[in-house]
Amino acid sequence: MKREDFLSWEQFFMTVAKVCAMRSKDPSTQVGAILVNNLNQIISTGYNGFPRGVDDDKFPWSREGEWIDTKYPYVAHAELNAIVSARTNLTDCDVYVTLFPCNECTKIIIQAGIKKVFYLEDKYKDSNEVKASKKMLDAAQIEYKQINDFNVKVSIN
Numbered sequence: 001m002k003r004e005d006f007l008s009w010e011q012f013f014m015t016v017a018k019v020c021a022m023r024s025k026d027p028s029t030q031v032g033a034i035l036v037n038n039l040n041q042i043i044s045t046g047y048n049g050f051p052r053g054v055d056d057d058k059f060p061w062s063r064e065g066e067w068i069d070t071k072y073p074y075v076a077h078a079e080l081n082a083i084v085s086a087r088t089n090l091t092d093c094d095v096y097v098t099l100f101p102c103n104e105c106t107k108i109i110i111q112a113g114i115k116k117v118f119y120l121e122d123k124y125k126d127s128n129e130v131k132a133s134k135k136m137l138d139a140a141q142i143e144y145k146q147i148n149d150f151n152v153k154v155s156i157n
């Protein structure tokens with residue numbers, strides 16, 4: 001008899017996105033994103049970090065202070081990194097991301113032709129950035145779905 005407790009596609013892809021987030025060096029929020037095509041193939045992965053050549057030992061990781069002295073001007077978001085790393089057309093791909101996309105990533109998601117956004121956390125839902133994201137996704141008729149029953153535990157020896 002076949003196993004019944006296998007991971008669903010949604011659980012599997014979100015687990016991979018969570019593992020990608022573990023690559024992030026951001027001390028406060030680690031985000032992972034993956035792109036999946038309509039054959040359930042993973043096309044690309046990304047996590048939040050500084051761009052290539054921007055030394056993450058020299059640039060700031062702080063959240064507070066003068067904007068130029070914080071991480072915000074420098075960090076490349078997980079979704080952006082997944083999209084620019086893809087080596088194929090992204091029309092009709094889905095994105096799995098561990099945190100709801102900001103407005104800047106949402107513009108890129110829309111322009112890339114991505115069909116659906118699966119996300120885990122929405123901790124900045126009251127921010128104008130996320131409100132703007134949802135307005136744009138609604139206008140562009142791109143579905144977004146929160147993975148609610150995510151209770152996958154991964155332990156690798």
Ligand SMILES: Nc1ccn([C@H]2C[C@H](O)[C@@H](COP(=O)(O)O)O2)c(=O)n1
Pocket residue numbers: 026028029030031047048049063071075076077078079097099100101102105
């Ligand atoms: N969808 C998102 C949202 C945020 N990020 C990145 C950008 C920062 O590295 C971090 C947020 O930092 P916080 O303000 O929570 O200290 O997460 C992303 O990659 N994708």
Ligand SMILES: [Zn+2]
Pocket residue numbers: 077078079101102103104105106
């Ligand atoms: Zn973003």
